[in-house]
Amino acid sequence: xxxxxxxxxxxxQAAAVGLIFCLGLxxxxxxxxxxxxxxxxxxxxxxxxxxxxxxxxxxxxxxxxGAIEGMVSSLDPYSSxxxxxxxxxxxxxxxxxxxxxxxxxxxxxxxxxxxxxxxKGSPAERAGLEAGDIITKIxxxxxxxxxxxxxxxxxxxEPGTKVTVKIYRPKTKTEFTVSLIRDYINVPTVExxxxxxxxxxxxxxxxxxxxxTGDELEKVLQKMDLTKYKGLIIDLRYxxxxxxxxxxxxxxxxxxxxxxxxxxxxxxxxxxxxxxxEYIDMPIVILTNExxxxxxxxxSGAVKxxxxxxxxxxxxYGKGVVQTVFTLDGNTSVKLTTDKYLTPKKNDINKxxxxxxxxxxxxxxxxxxxxxxxPVFDSQLSKAVExxxxxxx
Numbered sequence: 001x002x003x004x005x006x007x008x009x010x011x012x013q014a015a016a017v018g019l020i021f022c023l024g025l026x027x028x029x030x031x032x033x034x035x036x037x038x039x040x041x042x043x044x045x046x047x048x049x050x051x052x053x054x055x056x057x058x059x060x061x062x063x064x065x066g067a068i069e070g071m072v073s074s075l076d077p078y079s080s081x082x083x084x085x086x087x088x089x090x091x092x093x094x095x096x097x098x099x100x101x102x103x104x105x106x107x108x109x110x111x112x113x114x115x116x117x118x119x120k121g122s123p124a125e126r127a128g129l130e131a132g133d134i135i136t137k138i139x140x141x142x143x144x145x146x147x148x149x150x151x152x153x154x155x156x157x158e159p160g161t162k163v164t165v166k167i168y169r170p171k172t173k174t175e176f177t178v179s180l181i182r183d184y185i186n187v188p189t190v191e192x193x194x195x196x197x198x199x200x201x202x203x204x205x206x207x208x209x210x211x212x213t214g215d216e217l218e219k220v221l222q223k224m225d226l227t228k229y230k231g232l233i234i235d236l237r238y239x240x241x242x243x244x245x246x247x248x249x250x251x252x253x254x255x256x257x258x259x260x261x262x263x264x265x266x267x268x269x270x271x272x273x274x275x276x277x278e279y280i281d282m283p284i285v286i287l288t289n290e291x292x293x294x295x296x297x298x299x300s301g302a303v304k305x306x307x308x309x310x311x312x313x314x315x316x317y318g319k320g321v322v323q324t325v326f327t328l329d330g331n332t333s334v335k336l337t338t339d340k341y342l343t344p345k346k347n348d349i350n351k352x353x354x355x356x357x358x359x360x361x362x363x364x365x366x367x368x369x370x371x372x373x374x375p376v377f378d379s380q381l382s383k384a385v386e387x388x389x390x391x392x393x
Contacts, residue, residue: 001100001355003042014020015034015133015209016124020272021103023029024261027315028245029183032350040073043067043081044303046343047063050063060231061062061219061330064159065241065311065332066084068081068334069081069205071080071338072334072335073147073222075336075337075360075376076321076337078110078321078323078335078337079321079323079334079335079336079337080147080149080151080233080334080335081332081333081334081335081371082330082333083332084155084331084333084335086149086152086153086328087327087331087332087333088331089149089156089330090118090324090333090335092150092156092326096348098156098185099156099157099158099159099182099183099184099185100126100155100157100182100183100185100189101122101123101124101155101156101163101165101180101182101183101185102119102121102122102123102124102125102185102238103115103116103117103118103119103121103122103124104111104117104118104208104238104240105128105148105152105186105240105326106238106240106291107158108240108241108291108293108294108317108319109136109317110147110148110194111132111144111146113128113134113135113136113143113151113359114132114133114134114135114291115130115131115132115133115134115135116128116131116207116208116238116239116240116291117131117207117238117370118130119185119207120124120191120297120327122183122185122310123180123181123182124180125177125185126270127180128178129178129367130169130365130367131165131212131237131238131367131370131384132169132170132171132238132368133167133168133169134167134168134169134170135151135155135166135167136145136163136167136168136175137165137177138151138155138163138164138165138166139154139163139164141154141381148229156167156182157182159183159184160181160182160183161181162177162179162180162181162182163179163180163182164177164179164180165177165178165180171347171366171367172365172366173192174230179238187208187218188212189206189207189208189209189210189212189213189216190205190206190207190216190220190344191205191207191220191371192203192204192205192220193220193223193230194224194228195300195375195385196361196372196374196375198375198385199228200228200229200230200231201229201230201231201232201233201385201388202226202228202229202231202232202233203232203233203235203369203371204217204220204224204233204234204235205234205235205283205371206234206235206236206239206241206250206296206299206388207238208239208242209241209242209243209244209246209247209250209295209296210242210246211243211245211246211347212246213242213246213249213250214245214246214248214249214276214277215249217249217253218249218252218253221253221280224244225282225289226282230282230283230285230392231282231283231284231285231388231391231392232280232282232283232285232388233284233285233286233287233381233384233388234248234254234284234285234287234309235287235289235370235371235381236286236288236292236296236299236300237287237288237289237292237313237368237370237380238289238291238292238368238370239291239292239293239295239296240291240294240296241293241294241295241296241297241298241319241334242294242295243291243295244261244263244266244295244322244341246295247298247299248261248273248276248298249276249295250299251275251298251299251302251303251330252276252277252278253277253278253279253280254279254280254286254299254302254303254308254309255275255279255302255303255306255308255344256275256306256308257275257279257305258274258275258344259272259273259274259275259300259344260273260274260275260302260344261273261298261301261302261341261342261343262343262346263322263339263340263341263344264339264340264341264342264344266338269351271365279308283309283388283389283391283392284303284308284309284388285309285310285312285356285384285387285388285391286299286300286303286309286310286311286312287312287313287315287380287381288300288311288312288313288314288315288356289313289316289362289380290314290315290316290317290353291317292316292317292354293315293316293317293318294317294319294320296316297316297317297318297319297320297349297353297354298325298355300316300340301343301344301347301354302343302344303334304343304354305343305345307343310352310381310387310388310391311355311357311358311360311361312356312357312360312383312384312387313358313360313383313384314356314359314360314380315353315354315355315356315359316349316353316354317353318349318350318351318352318353318354319387320340320341320342320348320349320350320351320352321339321340321341321349321350321362322337322338322339322341323335323336323337323338324336324338324339332381355371357381357387360379360380361379361380362378362379362380363379366378366379367379368380368381389393
């Protein structure tokens with residue numbers, strides 16, 4: 001039986017954990033604990049048992065971080081707690097510079113670590129990794145046993161260090177292992193070229209959305225000189241999304257002036273984001289697939305609602321919720337789902353996706369041609385060219 005001194009000690013220890021999710025155990029006086037006795041009482045009991053019975057020692061900070069991680073991970077697949085190392089990775093991703101193997105990874109499906117595409121000139125590209133590859137193991141760690149944030153943190157590291165990854169390639173149903181040497185990775189998210197064999201058609205690939213993507217697109221459009229082109233194909237395939245404001249600026253180039261997206265919070269308060277750039281007003285085709293997600297769906301949804309372009313490919317992923325990163329002490333952070341978003345016509349695409357105007361799938365085993373250097377295109381890009389030619393002829 002616990003004596004009064006032990007329960008007092010347990011109560012103090014529980015407070016250290018309990019403060020992270022309530023206004024403070026001082027609310028006990030107001031009857032908070034009485035109303036939630038089964039929950040806080042259980043928490044206090046566990047903290048006491050860990051402190052008095054657990055075989056190995058543990059730190060108070062470790063208990064607090066574990067409690068935060070457990071709470072946040074129980075909310076939804078997209079909310080997460082980042083320790084100091086994971087938070088550094090997250091911030092680097094948003095800013096666009098880091099040390100690693102050089103792959104864009106999908107975070108849309110929390111059950112898989114899917115390679116969206118290798119970054120040009122990166123260790124991953126040199127090793128032959130392809131869009132659609134699934135990373136199943138990193139060094140000795142099975143990816144299925146850790147969170148995506150943890151997996152990304154392991155993949156990244158100091159340039160010059162070695163990491164081994166096991167890959168499953170769905171299109172050939174094969175597994176293989178590659179060793180890579182991490183390098184400095186600067187991530188350009190927007191690249192533009194003239195379509196091989198068709199100098200009157202521009203092709204722009206947007207691989208993800210970070211803080212710089214909107215400005216990058218603006219520079220690419222200026223550099224390409226749109227007066228040379230009759231139309232544009234914008235490839236959003238394998239784009240898992242990212243920073244919302246960047247998506248708003250990108251979409252602003254592709255639709256007439258007006259609402260781009262409606263952000264709706266937990267209290268049903270709607271924040272309508274308007275166009276922030278000058279509409280380029282030319283024939284456009286947007287390429288999408290099942291990995292086009294989140295911020296990329298903001299762009300796709302705006303183009304479809306306004307009818308300013310034609311969507312070609314397959315239905316998008318359907319991630320219509322927004323996460324906000326809140327910084328915590330100790331260089332940690334928590335990422336919470338705080339809002340949902342609606343397209344300009346107020347369509348909710350969460351878990352539904354966006355249907356293309358022209359549906360076409362890649363053939364079995366067919367490799368996507370992202371920014372091809374020769375006039376040989378995959379089935380989806382070929383159909384996009386066909387759709388654009390119908391618009392400009």
